[in-house]
Amino acid sequence: MFKKIFFLLLFLFHFSVSSQEQISLISWNIRDFGKTKNSEELDRMAEIVRDADIVAIQEVVSGYGGAQAVAKLADNLNRKGAKWDYVISKPTNSPKYVTERYAFIWKTKNIKIKNRGTLISELDSLVDREPFFLDFYVKGRKLSVINFHSRPHDKNPEREILAITDYLKSDDFQHPILLAGDFNVDQKEEVFTGLRTQGYNATVIDAKTTLKQSCATDGYLNYPIDNIFYSNKIVLKSGYVIDFVKACENISKARELSDHLPVLLNFSID
Secondary structure, three states: OHHHHHHHHHHHHHHHHHHOOOEEEEEEEEEEEOOOOOHHHHHHHHHHHOOOOEEEEEEEEOOHHHHHHHHHHHHHHHOOOOOEEEEEOOOOOOOOOOOEEEEEEEEOOOEEEOOOOEEOHHHOOOOOOOOEEEEEEEOOEEEEEEEEEOOOHHHOHHHHHHHHHHHHHHOOOOOOEEEEEEOOOOOOOHHHHHHHHOOOEEOOOOOOOEEEEEEEOOEEEOOOOEEEEEOOOEEEEEEEEOOOOOOHHHHHHHHOOOOEOOEEEEEEEO
16 A cells, blocks of 8 residues: 555656656747758757757748748758757738748657647737747647737837737636747837736846847847747746857857847746
8 A cells, every 4th residue: 555655656746847847948030031041051040949949930931932941940950869840830911021931840759739830810900920829739738839020110019919918818728828929029118018917927028139230339239129928827947038149240140140139938837
């Protein structure tokens, strides 16, 4: 009898520990991610994101070159040890010259999917680029990630953020959710109050994520507009911006990859 109780407690302890295992997600706006990226640049990108479990990418070009670039990045990652898979959204239903795709890339060892994701059609008339929604299953536990690229800061991205906030409020989400992307608005602005009221928090605070054209007296970083918002079913372990520039003399080389820096969230599922 004692032995049975011991093994039961051991099983429950193992389940509790495994359910709290750390997961990492990177969100990255890779400017004009398509055929303009060469093999050397794709390999540099792979080195930057290789330690993450899931990568959410914004600004994938809508043409065939975008899908090719995502596939090549996944192939680069597969050559670095772990097994990765990817999905690419359909082109967003957007005004001319605004259409893009989104992509997710993830390590397949402990993370599975049951479908290929969907653009959120309910938001089609309210945003320029509908967010991309995908359910992941981390060792069987459901995790929804919403991937989003807002309209520019001078075209009222606040209206889009409010629309997404209302969407999250209208659906009875009982499982962990991440909202990742380029919002073109600082997380401290009042427009994010509704998200916070629903229990969402920002991964990074006062952390600049965009790059200047060149170095100035105050450095090469510009605006704090990329972030990952996590629901109250998510336990934050750490979060930060991955500064792959490191020094002023590297700014031109860094901008070959993107004018945005990736944001990383380390977390567990509550």
